[in-house]
Amino acid sequence: MSLDAHLVVDRGGFRLDVRLAIDNGEVVALLGPNGAGKTTALRALAGLQELSAGHITLGGEALHQTPPERRPIGVVFQDYLLFPHLSALDNVAFGPRRHGVGRHAARERAAGWLDRVGLSGYTNRKPRQLSGGQAQRVALARALAVEPALLLLDEPLAALDARTRLDTRTELHRHLAEHPGATLLVTHDPLDALVLADRLVIVEDGRVVQEGDAATITAQPRTDYVARLVGLNLYRGHATGHTVTLRDGFTLTATDRLDGDAFVAFPPSAVALHPHQPDGSPRNTWPATIAGIQRHGDNLRVQLDGPIVVAADITPAAAAHLHLAPGQTVWAAVKATETRAYPAG
CATH class of the missing domain: 2.40.50.100 (RNA polymerase II/Efflux pump adaptor protein, barrel-sandwich hybrid domain)
Incomplete structure (x- = not known):
């Protein structure tokens, strides 16, 4: 098991209490309505939200007290959060540089990743010169360039129009299938979850209400939200x-x-x-x-x-x-x- 986590976060009147386990090479989708705690869970794994209790173990190493920059985790945020002043190449090279890779080697690695996501001709473009689908691929390349043990995707297709979303979903599926580490996909879109994930975890009000493969969940929903979802x-x-x-x-x-x-x-x-x-x-x-x-x-x-x-x-x-x-x-x-x-x- 690559990821073994018990995420407990108290924030105001809201309490997140979720257990997650993800194998290497497995893609798990975390689904739930707005306010269910999906993004809180992702931020806790990334080290951007402090745990009130629980633990995060990745590859047998305890991470819950490790600073975000030292966690072997790659994150693709909903709005991508590319550095506007950096080129696509330097955006992707940023992670390896932070992990101690030399400038030349980091740029070589970044160029390789841009080629893998089909953007080898866009190395010098700034984020404002990229389409939504291209920006999403740069953000994915930036997350994967650090060779993360855990890849976190926060609504990675939500900002795209319908046509771009269809094409990008297909590309994303291919890259996730090649990723050797664990992947957590946070989404509210059942189609993204069904296409991209091996297993679904449904959260409502900060708790897991159902989990399993798509066939099990679609056949036997256990809450009104899951029933509407399927x-x-x-x-x-x-x-x-x-x-x-x-x-x-x-x-x-x-x-x-x-x-x-x-x-x-x-x-x-x-x-x-x-x-x-x-x-x-x-x-x-x-x-x-x-x-x-x-x-x-x-x-x-x-x-x-x-x-x-x-x-x-x-x-x-x-x-x-x-x-x-x-x-x-x-x-x-x-x-x-x-x-x-x-x-x-």
Whole structure:
């Protein structure tokens, strides 16, 4: 294990208490809503935020009392924080120089890294002469040039436009796959996490609420935030056989048989809308009121109020057929075969 950390930070009324373990060659994404503690965790690892308690061990060496400049860590900040008065080459050479590498050797190493990120022709350009994607690659090269045991990425694609983000994400994936050390990616974007990371750690209110590979987390979310992240409707209740009774008494039928506290989840695409109570196979039906309608890819995302709050995805043709409008009453239906139930404990 390269990184073994227990990060405890008390700041005002907020307390971060997170354990992180990352192997060499592994990319872990730290996900969570704004204010969850993601950036605080990154700053604590980098030495920019003092720990209230806990520890940071990297490659078997305790780092929590080591000054930031002496930690074998590379950081790519959200806004890149390139030195505006230095060329791209000297920005990348800065880290090795701080680590005692001679000027000529540091510049040679920097030139090599700029070549690896596809910027060999940009060595003399200042940050203001670079596009957003180019600046991001210079920042990545600067972080990797110190040959870090731990690479920290703070929302590395957030400042880019959609097209540049797509291309840069692909490039970043390649460089992270080649990085021999541990990598922590802090992001609020599930796509960045799913594409770039081997494992996800979800934090809310300064605590880890779920962790695992993408398949596990997307299949069995355990909080409303994670459910929204992976695009599922999620409810908690008590299961008896195939029936899950929610806290307000509403029941959902699932194919999975369980007994005890349980989650039940289904995708918005599994929700069918009808003008009248449907007959036939759907075993979960209830009256609902349309709270809102918005575009969602090629479909429409319909927000429903009623005994449960639900998101439903339907085609524009179906919406036109139903003459949907906010405030309208419809019947929602979900087949039991479309739901998943799993233990909440």
